[in-house]
Amino acid sequence: MSFQGEQHLGVQAPTADSEGFRLNHTMLRIKDPEKALAFYTRVFGMRVLRRLDFEEMQFSLYFLANLEEDTALPEDDSERTVWTFSQRGLLELTHNWGTEDQEGFAYHDGNAEPQGFxxxxxxxxxxxxxxxxxxxxxxxxxxxxxxxxxxxxxxxxxxxxxxxxxxxxxxxxxxxx
Missing domain, CATH: 3.10.180.10 (2,3-Dihydroxybiphenyl 1,2-Dioxygenase, domain 1)
Incomplete structure (x- = not known):
């Protein structure tokens, strides 16, 4: 029998309804995409898979991943979007337009009080x-x-x-x- 996960209070067996579910990405809000993208691409070796802009709501999403050298990404934007949303372990950086120009603007990091993320x-x-x-x-x-x-x-x-x-x-x- 294959490993079914550790058993602890509250753990329940998955049902057929959740078959195929996978964690795709975690999202962090960023103030300045240029600084954030430089950091994650240079320091942690991530690559931007896809950028999606939502002009009406004035924000952009950047999906990043650490890819194997031989990973082939679809060239077509629509196909690459579908491919991106089928991956595992991605980082989504969300930029609300204009925050980069706001002096003193910062998002809560989740570790200061009140703690959360x-x-x-x-x-x-x-x-x-x-x-x-x-x-x-x-x-x-x-x-x-x-x-x-x-x-x-x-x-x-x-x-x-x-x-x-x-x-x-x-x-x-x-x-x-």
Whole structure:
């Protein structure tokens, strides 16, 4: 029998009605798309799959992903939109037009009071070299891998102040109970 997931209070067996459901993306609101896109594409190696503009409502959506080198994306915009919404693990950056020009404007990062949203997470092949890369790119650290009670876990901030956890999968063995 294949793994059915850990069992805890409240866990219920999926029904046929949810067959095929997949988490497609997580959305973060951004103040300045130029800064946010530079950060996620350069520092975290993501690529923009699709930009959708909604002129009447004055906002744009940018869908980003870490892709394998041999990933073939559809050239046609409509086909690439459908392809984008069929993927897993995407990051959607939402830009409400004009926020980049508003002095002092900032979105709530979810970690200040009242707490809510916490962070997104990237898994990397080598945590020490990634930590050096983040330093070289002047990324703001919340917590380094040798700090606090939870070692081998890094937290940094993106240009909008959202927290990003950075882990190396092999270093996570044995964490927690």
């Amino acid at each position: 916490g962070h997104i997470c990237f898994s990397v092949p080598d945590l020490p070299s990634t930590e050096a890369w983040l330093d070289a790119n002047q990324v703001e650290f919340v917590k380094r891998s040798d700090q606090g009670k939870l070692k081998d876990v890094v937290f940094v901030k993106d240009p909008d102040g959202y927290w990003i956890e950075v882990v190396e999968a092999a270093r996570m063995a044995g964490k927690g109970a």
